[in-house]
Amino acid sequence: MNRLLRLSTALALGVLTAMPAMATELKIGLQDDADVLDPAQSRTFVGRIVYTAMCDKLVDVSPELKIVPQLATAWKWSDDGMKLTMTLRDGVKFHDETPMDAAAVVATIERNMTLPESRRKSELSSVEKVEATGPLEVTFALKKPDVTLLAQLSDRAGMIVSPKAAKELGANFGSKPVCAGPFKFVERVQQDRIVLEKFQDYWNKDNVFIDKVTYLPIPDTTVRLANLRSGDLDMIERLAATDAAAVKADSKLKYEAVVNIGYMALYANIANGARADNPFGKDKRLRQAFSLAIDRDALNQIVYEGTAVGGNQPFPPNSPWYNKAIPVPARDVEKAKALVKEAGFDRVPVEMQIPNNPVAQQMMQIVQSMVAEAGFDVSLKSTEFATLLDEQTRGNYQLSRSDWSGRVDPDGNIHQFITCKGGINDTKYCNPEVDKLLNEARASTDDAVRKQKYDAASVILNDDMPIIYLGHQSWIWALNKSVTGFVPAPDGMIRLVGLKKG
Numbered sequence: 235m236n237r238l239l240r241l242s243t244a245l246a247l248g249v250l251t252a253m254p255a256m257a258t259e260l261k262i263g264l265q266d267d268a269d270v271l272d273p274a275q276s277r278t279f280v281g282r283i284v285y286t287a288m289c290d291k292l293v294d295v296s297p298e299l300k301i302v303p304q305l306a307t308a309w310k311w312s313d314d315g316m317k318l319t320m321t322l323r324d325g326v327k328f329h330d331e332t333p334m335d336a337a338a339v340v341a342t343i344e345r346n347m348t349l350p351e352s353r354r355k356s357e358l359s360s361v362e363k364v365e366a367t368g369p370l371e372v373t374f375a376l377k378k379p380d381v382t383l384l385a386q387l388s389d390r391a392g393m394i395v396s397p398k399a400a401k402e403l404g405a406n407f408g409s410k411p412v413c414a415g416p417f418k419f420v421e422r423v424q425q426d427r428i429v430l431e432k433f434q435d436y437w438n439k440d441n442v443f444i445d446k447v448t449y450l451p452i453p454d455t456t457v458r459l460a461n462l463r464s465g466d467l468d469m470i471e472r473l474a475a476t477d478a479a480a481v482k483a484d485s486k487l488k489y490e491a492v493v494n495i496g497y498m499a500l501y502a503n504i505a506n507g508a509r510a511d512n513p514f515g516k517d518k519r520l521r522q523a524f525s526l527a528i529d530r531d532a533l534n535q536i537v538y539e540g541t542a543v544g545g546n547q548p549f550p551p552n553s554p555w556y557n558k559a560i561p562v563p564a565r566d567v568e569k570a571k572a573l574v575k576e577a578g579f580d581r582v583p584v585e586m587q588i589p590n591n592p593v594a595q596q597m598m599q600i601v602q603s604m605v606a607e608a609g610f611d612v613s614l615k616s617t618e619f620a621t622l623l624d625e626q627t628r629g630n631y632q633l634s635r636s637d638w639s640g641r642v643d644p645d646g647n648i649h650q651f652i653t654c655k656g657g658i659n660d661t662k663y664c665n666p667e668v669d670k671l672l673n674e675a676r677a678s679t680d681d682a683v684r685k686q687k688y689d690a691a692s693v694i695l696n697d698d699m700p701i702i703y704l705g706h707q708s709w710i711w712a713l714n715k716s717v718t719g720f721v722p723a724p725d726g727m728i729r730l731v732g733l734k735k736g
Contacts, residue, residue, distance in 0.1 A: 257445040257446055258443065258444050258445045258446070258735050259444070259445065259446040259447070259448065259735075260444045260446070260447045260448070260468050260469065260717070260730070260733070260735055261447075261448045261450060261466065261467045261468050261469075262283075262447065262448070262449050262450070262467065262468065262469045262470070262471070262728065263450050263452045263458040263461055263462065263467045263469070263470035263471070264280045264283065264449050264450065264451045264452070264471060265280065265451075265452070265453060265455070265458070265471060265472045265591055265619075266278060266279070266280045266451055266453060266589070266591070266618075266619035266620065267280065267424065267425050267451035267618070267619070267620055268280045268281035268283075268284050268428065268449075268451075268620070269281055269620045269623065269624075270408035271284065271285075271288075271408040271411045271419070271422065271428070272405075272407045272408035272411060273285060273289055273346075273354075273390040273391075273393035273395065273413075274345055274346050274349050274351070274352040274353070274354055274390070274395075274407070275349075275351045275352060275353055275405070275407075275408065276353070276390065276408070277353055277623060277658060278619065278620060278623065279637070279639040279726065280449075280451070280471075282389070282390070282639065282727060283449070283471065283726075283727060283728050284428055284430075284449055285390065285393060285413075285415070286415075286727045286728060286729055286730070287415055287416060287417040287430055287447055287728075287730050288411065288413050288415045288417055288418070288419060288430055289393040289394075289395070289411070289413035289414070289415045290304050290305050290326075290393070290394070290413065290414045290415045290416075291304050291305060291387065291388055291389065291392040291393050291394070292304060292305050292306040292320060292339070292387045292388075292392040292394065293305075293306055293309070293384065293387055293388045293392060294388055295388050295642050295723070295725055296723075297492075297721055297722070297723045297724070299495070299642050299724060299725075301384055301385065301388055301642070303323075304323075305322060305323055305326060305334065305339075305392075305394055305414065306320040306321060306322055306323070306387075307321050307322070307323050308320070308321040309321070309384070314379070315376075315379035315380075315381070315679060316375065316376050316378075316379060317373055317374065317375055317376065318373070318374040318376070318383060318384070319367065319371065319372070319373045319374075320339075320371070320372050320373075320374075321370060321371055322334070322335065322336060322339065322370040322371065322372065323370075323437060324370055325437060326414055326437045327414065327435045327437075328395075328396035328398075328399075328412055328413065328414050329396070329412045329413060329414070329418035329419070329433055330396050330398060330399055330412045331435065332396055332397070332398050334394060334414045335366075335369055335370060336366035336367070336368060336369055336370055336371055336372045337366050337397070338394055338396070338397050339364070339366070339372045339394055340364050340365060340366050340372060341397035341400065342393075342394045342395050342397070342400070343358065343361070343364045343372075343374075343391075344364065345395075345400055346358055346391055347361065349405065350405070351405050352657075353390075353657045353658065354390060354391045354657065355657055356649065356650045356653070356655060356656050356657035356658075357386045357389075357390075357391045357646075357650060357657065358383075358386065358391055359655075360376050360377055360378060360379075360380030360382075360383060360676065361374055361375070361376060361377070361380075361383070362375045362376055362377045363375050378677050379676075379677045379678070379679065380676050380677060381643075381676065381677075381678065381679050381684075382643045382645035382646070382649075382676050384643075385641060385642045385643035385645070385646055386643075386646070388642065389641065389646070393413060394413070394414060395407065395411070395412060395413055396412035396413070396414075398412075399411070399412035400412075414436075414437075415433070415436070416432065416433060416436045416438065416439070416442045416730060416731055417430035417431060417432055417433060417442075417444075417447055417730070418430060418431060418432075418433045420446075425451060425618070426450070426451070427448055427449065427450050427451075428448070428449040429446070429447075429448050429449075430446070430447050430448075430449075431445065431446045431447075432444065432445050432446070438731060441731050441732050442730065442731055443719075443732075443733065443734040443735075444730055444733060444734075444735060447730060450467065452470075453589070453590050453591040453592075453618070453619075454591070454592055455472070455473070455474035455477065455591065455592050455593060456474075456477075456592065458470045458473075459473065459474070459477055459480075459481070459712065462487065462712055462713075462714065463484070463486070463487070465714070467714075468713065468714045468716070468717050468735060469711065469712070469713045469714065469717055469720070469728070470711065470712050470713075471709070471711055471726070471728065472593075472709070472710060472711075473489075473710040473711060473712045474592070474593055474710075475537070475538040475539040475540075475541045475542070475593075475707075475708075475710065476539055477712075478491070478539060478541065478710060481712045485715075486714065486715055487712055487713065487714065487715060488712070488713045488714075488715055488717070489710070489711075489712060490710070490711040490712075490713065490720060490722040491541070491708050491709065491710045491711070491722065492708060492709055492722040492723065492724050493543075493550070493552075493706070493708050493709075493724065494639065494640055494706060494707060494708060494709045494724055494725070494726055495550070495553075495639075495640030495641065495642070495647075495724050495725065496637060496638045496639040496640030496647070496706065496726070497545055497548055497549075497550070497637065497638050497640070497647070497703055497704075497705070497706050498542075498545075498597075498635075498637045498703070498704040498705050498706070498707060499635070499636065499637065499638065499701050499702060499703045499704060500524075500586070500633055500634065500635055500701070500702040500704065501626060501631075501633070501634045501635075501636055501660055501661050501700070501701055502514060502515055502521055502632075502633055502661055502699070502700055502701070502702065503515045503629060503631055503632055503633070503634075503660075503661060503662075504661045504662055504663045504700050505661070505662035505663065505664065506628075506629030506660060506661060506662040507628070507629030507630070508629075509629055509630060509631060509632055510629065510662070512632055513577070513579065513582060514582065514584050514632060514633065515632065517577050518697065518698050518699055519573045519574075519576055519577045520573070520574065520577050520579070520582055521699040521700075521702060522570075522573055522697075522699055523569075523570040523571070523573035523574045523577075523608055523609070523610075524570070524584075524605055524608070524610060524702060525546070525563065525699060525702045526563060526565065526566045526567075526569050526570040526573070526608070527565065527566075527567055527570040527604050527605040527607060527608035527610070528565065528601055528604055528605065528702075528704065529565040529604060530544030530545070530546075530562055530563075530565075530704060530705055531544050532565075532600075532604075533597060533600060533601070533704065533705065534705060536596075536600060537593060537596055537597045537600065538707055538708075541707065541708045541710065542705050542706060542707040542708060543705055543706050544562045544704075544705045545562060545703050545704065545705040545706045546560065546561075546562045546563060546696070546703050547560065547692055547696075547703055548638075548644075548647040548648045548651075548701075548703065549644060549647060550706040553644075554681075554685070555644040555685065555688055557688070557689045557692040557693070559689070559693075560692060560693065560696050565604070567607050567608050570605075570608035570609075571608050571609060574608060574609040574610075575609075579609065580609060581609050581610075581611050582609055582610050582611065583611045583613070584610050584611065584612045584613070584632060584633055585612075585613050585615055585631075585632045585633065586598060586602070586612050586613070586614055586615065586632070586633040586634070586635065587614075587615040587616075587617055587622055587625060587626075587631050587632075587633070587634045587635070588614055588615065588616055588617075588622075588634075588635045589616070589617070589618075589619045589622055589635065589636075590616045590617060590618055590619070591619075594635060595614075595616060597635075597704075598614055598635055599614070601704075602614060612633075622634065622636065623636065626660040627660055629660070629662070634660070636660075637707075638651075639725065639726050640724070640725065640726075641725075642725070644675075644684070644688060645672070645675065645676055648672065648688070648691070649672050649676065651701065652668060652672070652691075652695065652700065652701070653668070653669045653672055653673075654666070654669055661700040661701065663698065663700035663701075665694060665698065667694060668691050668694050668695065671687045671688075671690050671691040671694075672687065672688075672691055674687050675687035675688055675691075709722065709724070709726040711728075714735075716735055716736050717733065717734070717735050718733070718734050718735075718736060719732045719733040719734050720733055
């Protein structure tokens with residue numbers, strides 16, 4: 235009998251040992267749905283969050299905002315600043331099992347520079363050519379020195395995709411993206427979910443402890459938090475500041491926050507199609523008046539519970555790139571009224587499109603009320619965020635609220651938005667003097683010279699005001715206590731390498 239018991243016990247243990255461990259799934263609530271999942275074409279912040287899991291870049295950014303190795307392990311500039319040579323990581327595969335090598339990097343960069351639908355062209359505009367100078371070495375030859383290139387390669391411009399998949403799918407690459415990140419694409423249902431699974435041949439797979447990740451777009455912050463509390467989500471990004479205290483007091487949740495490097499802003503249609511033909515787009519005095527009628531400190535306190543800071547430039551006031559000679563303006567309704575009158579108006583109708591999330595809606599309703607006192611009759615048009623960006627691109631807007639998540643190098647917060655041929659210049663503002671200053675800032679390796687150029691450009695932009703900057707918020711996350719290893723970063727990304735769910 236004892237022998238039978240021992241035998242049955244051994245058999246049972248053998249069955250248990252043979253059974254596969256339960257897959258660990260992480261569910262993340264996003265504030266918006268991502269746009270097209272093609273690094274060459276996309277522009278949304280949440281898209282970058284998904285890419286962080288799916289598409290490794292040549293270099294990454296550390297929580298201290300330093301450039302660190304990823305697909306490239308080393309790099310060096312030539313003495314004249316005209317060449318950047320990068321050494322690539324050996325043994326890396328794409329999700330389709332093809333090799334990630336110098337030829338693949340060249341193919342991706344050339345695709346980013348030539349694909350008609352690419353939004354990366356202005357980010358790589360300084361590149362004359364890129365070539366494989368070895369099986370695992372690439373060299374960027376520049377038209378002129380561009381110190382910002384390395385920072386560009388830490389974002390979508392540096393996400394390397396499978397040449398095989400890119401060739402097969404072309405502009406439709408986003409339907410089945412193939413990259414070299416820790417997670418590979420499984421499926422996407424628009425406005426519902428994006429599902430990825432662990433890539434078993436990832437070069438750093440031993441530090442990936444999640445088997446499956448599902449991203450769920452939930453614009454309503456209250457609903458997003460309710461799903462986290464119920465256990466339907468493991469983590470949410472952009473927790474509403476008004477919910478911060480409640481999360482901190484919840485023993486089942488964790489709160490994480492860090493001040494971001496981006497901005498909140500309003501984009502005025504200056505010259506983007508027929509809808510630019512309106513007083514607000516044509517007369518800078520009206521835009522100046524609109525800005526002066528806004529109490530940025532009040533917005534910060536009311537909407538963000540003091541977690542944000544007011545701003546009037548693409549860099550926050552605590553940034554070394556901020557022009558202190560142009561401080562954040564105090565609200566001045568009388569001066570705003572005078573500018574409206576000087577422009578020849580009593581009341582000015584303005585249609586403002588805004589994202590359909592509660593925080594942005596609350597903020598813009600307050601702005602609507604503030605500027606009404608100066609003579610602006612604002613009508614709010616709420617829409618899903620990806621649609622809003624599409625409308626901006628096509629010029630089907632008058633004034634639009636669209637935030638920017640920020641970049642490590644100052645160039646990434648301004649050049650592509652404001653230069654005449656900028657890849658995300660939805661206002662179609664074009665000033666040759668601003669272009670000259672920003673291009674010169676790109677070319678210098680001397681930060682003092684760069685600062686001088688950005689300061690000079692900020693004076694012009696503060697007068698023309700194609701973009702009305704509102705401030706700079708913090709990234710705030712809430713997590714289930716079972717999630718460990720998350721490191722908050724100023725770029726707002728959710729990096730899953732090293733993260734565990736226990």
